[in-house]
Amino acid sequence: MTERKIINIALAGNANVGKSVIFNQLTGMKQCIGNWPGKTVEKCEGNLTFLNYNFNIVDLPGIYSLSTYSIEEIISREFLIGENVDLIINVIDGTNLERNLFFTAQLIGLKLPMIIAVNQMDLVRKRDIMIDFKKLEELFKVPVMPVIAVHGRGIHELLEKAIIMYENRLLIPNEDIFKFGKEVEDKVEQLIKEIENNQKELRSIKYPTRFLAVKILEGDEDLVNKVKKFKPEIIHLSKQGRSELEDLHGEDITTIISAEIYNKIHDIMHQSVIKSQIPKKVTWADKLDHITTHSIFGYAILFLILICSIWIVFTIAEILGGLIDGIYDFLTPIVYDLFGDTIWTNIFWDGGIASLFGGISGVLIIVIPFFLIIEILQDSGYLPRAAFMMDKMMHQLGVHGKAIIPLILGFGCNVPACTGCRIMETEREKRITAFLTTMIPCAAVMTVVLGLVGRYLGFQYVAILYGINFAVIILFGKIASKKLPGESTELIMEMHEFRTPNVKVILLQTWVRTKDFVYTAMPLIIVLGIIMEIMIMFNLLVTINVILWPITVLWLGLPIETGIFLIYGIARKELTLVLLETFALEISGIPLIEFMTQIQMFVFSLVTMLYIPCIATIIVLKKETGWKFALKVALAEIGFAILLGGIVNWGYIFITGGG
Amino acid sequence: MITLDILQNNKEIIVRMVHAGWRAKTRLANLGIVPGTKVKKLRSAPLFGPVQIKVKGSDLVIGRGLARKILGELVS
Structure with missing residues (x-):
């Protein structure tokens, strides 16, 4: 057998041109394992075999230039001039050539073999835009090929072309054109x-x-x-x-040079592209665009989407979560019958496997529907509209409009929300947004608040709790944006037309995100479960309750047993309530309402709401921003939750005179 | 001369000056917003929010603070 030749390809292009879709079509699955060395930018690599060649493909971040505007730009250009790129595939949006060719101009300067893949050809045809591919090839001296990534058209042709170019090594792009x-x-x-x-x-x-x-x-x-x-x-x-x-x-140099490049592009466009002169018909996309940015309906729709998403996630979680917990309960006696009640069964089953099931029923089935919803919103083009509408309000928190996207996600689950903070351009913006998302009350927090305060104290108190939570977010947003070094960035983003979401793309992206989450968070959830079980075995939990006594009993005025529940809540917030109910009923033999007073319930919920993002969130936060920042966030939130909880407790005692 | 934030919807200007800081200016220049470029304002978000413009054939949204720093001559 002859050895296969290896071709290293880098996919480069602006954000939102379908680069990732092409990557997925090529490699079957996006594999974003780990970050670029020393950076918090995700590195996506994949490979495939085609006609006896092995292709290694790296999907570079979506960028607009090869300057030093963002960390992504520096990473990209350093990777491209490294030794591991045989060929660049520059993906450009055919409906938006002028803007996209600016980046192409920069890539051409790198003098690497290149193929230009003109994506969204279906839309190009629909809009009666005529692109003269021959002319473009002649001008750039590189192959220019039509692609419809979402339908997988033109993908194989890209590979065939890559092989031809690899074997001939002739085509260095024509930099004279610029x-x-x-x-x-x-x-x-x-x-x-x-x-x-x-x-x-x-x-x-x-x-x-x-x-x-x-x-x-x-x-x-x-x-x-x-x-x-x-x-x-x-x-x-x-x-x-x-x-x-x-x-x-009379201008600065960047402006002069950019203007020169855009002038050249204008000439190129003039020679190779004919745009339809027929006025565009008003389509459903235009109508949707109009209504989602309307000054009243726009906000109503945003609110409705938020509520519906939470409701859908809740419903699914309730149905499937019960089912999965049921399976665990069904298996438990069987396992104990088979292996006996030994230390090892305790550690393995009650610790490891229970956490695995808990992770699935408590986190995963909340996370997946949320990923799905966000992918639909993303792929349809709704999210930039939300950012457009919310920019003004987000400035109150020290960030710009794009931050609304992770913040919305946070209401379902802080974990994908943290990952979502990647869309922010600078490290500073990303950190502030990530910090804020960890304080958004997620679905699990909602179960606790509704189940405890909603049920026993009434909804007005739920509203007060949420009010406090939002006030805290605004306060911390203001503090964080003052404390973190650097200037705040203004919103600059592209607004694409609405389009029918592509089912395949959505499912694929959801799967990729889910897989990523499972690899990152699940092992830790399981390990922590095992540690917890071992602690129970050695009766360390009682010790913890005693250690926490000054905080829980003295400062917060809670029953001593709540100490360990709050510790459990680090793993999964809804556990605090579940454990509390079980404990009150089974061990003390009294219903919850007698176990805790109303003020205790309120303080307990308040602390649960604010005290720490769950362990899965911390893990993801660490992945996005590093250990130091994640730790700081966790400590700040624990400290503040305890402080505020105590103030409420003592304030209440003071006002009511100790009642 | 008029700035983008106070320009009426559906009116066009030819950019004459961008007063922003280095970062924003670089980004805007990379996106084609340089002196001489035609920019059409499409709308602005409620409550003095960001503005949406058409430039080089595609739609961009820029924060109001930034829009205030883009000056141009009205195209009639």
Whole structure:
């Protein structure tokens, strides 16, 4: 058997052009295992075998440029000039060529073999846009191919083309097409000459000469520093050139260069694309767009979607959760009959397997429907509208409108919500948003609040609790946005048209997210369950209750037994209520209403609501922002919940005179 | 000269100046919002929220604070 050849491909393109869909079509499954080294940006890799070739495919983050605007841009360009890329597939949105080609222009500068995949061809045809592929190929000197990713069309052709290119190694894109106007070009050429004269000194910088020249002319921090180390004279020259150009144009350099590139793109568009002149008919998508951004209906719809999502998640969780718990209860006596009541059965079954079942019935079946709903909203194009409508309000929390998306998710489950914070552009925005999502009362918290306060104290107290919760979120949002270094970013996002969601894409993405979650959170949930069981065995729980006594009894005024319930709540918040009820009935033999006073219930719920995001959330938060930040968040929330709970307790005692 | 935030819906300007900070300016430039570009305002969100514009054939939403920093000449 001959050995298979390996072709390394990088998928690059703007956000929202269907890159991930192509990736999934190619590799069958998105595999985002781990992050880019040292970064909190997810790395997605996959492979496939096609016609005796092995393809390694890396899906780069969706970006608009190869500058240093975001960490994703730096990661992408460093990966691309590394040794592990044979070929770039640049995915572009055919309905939005002008914007997408700006990024293509940057990629061409890297002088790597490239294929341009023009996606959304179905929409292109529907809108009567004519794209002259031959002309584009001629201009760029790279293959330009039509693709309809959601239907899997044109995908195999991409691979076939990749093989042909790999075997011939001929096609280096034509960077001359993006030559600038005389003034800028003169400066660029001056720098190119200098770089070439100093090739030896600069050999550790792998970027192509022209790309490097343009970037240092632009004042690209990263590359300027790299060149400075070896040849500060070149940087001096670039500075000189830059200020000359800026004086000449009365604009800053980024603007000058971007404008030049867009001018070129305009010429290219002029030669190769004909847009329909027929006025667009008003479609259902336009009507939906209109109503979802309406000043009254827009908010009503947003609210309705939120309520419906929570209701759907709740209903599913109740039905399936009961079923799964039933299976566990059914199996338990059988297992005990078979293996006897030994330490090992206790640890394995009551600890490990019980946590596994608990994780499925308590977390997984809440998470999956929520993933599904969010994917539908995402794929249909609703989410940017929500961000548009909520931007103003989100600014009150120190973040911009996009943060509404993870925050909505948080009402179902904080876990996917934390993952969802990736959409925020800067580390600062991401951290604030992640922090806020961990304080959103999730479905599990809702069960506790409704089951305890709602049931025994009445709904007005539920409203008060939620009111306090939201006030805390606003307060912490304000504090976090002041405390975290850096400036707040304003909303800049693309708004796409509504489209019918694609079932396959939704299911695939949901599956990918679920798998990711299971791998991250499940093992830890199980391990913690086992540790907890061992602690029960050695009677450590009583000790914990005693240790926590000053907090639970003295400060919060709760029964001493609640200490351990609150500890359990770290694993799953709804456990606090379940355990409380069981304990009151089975051990004390009294109904809950006699076990706790009303103020105790209120304080207990308040603390449960605020004290810590559950362990699964902490794990995901750690994955997104690092241990240090996750730990800080957890400690801050525990501290604040206890503080507030105590204030309510003592305030009540003070007001009622000890009653 | 008029800024994007106070421009009427469905009116168009040719951008003359972007007053934003380096980051925002870079991002806007990368998205094609540079002097000389035609920008059409489509709508703004209720309660003085962000504005939606059409530029280079696609729709963008930008925060109101940023929209205030984009100046241009009205196209009649």
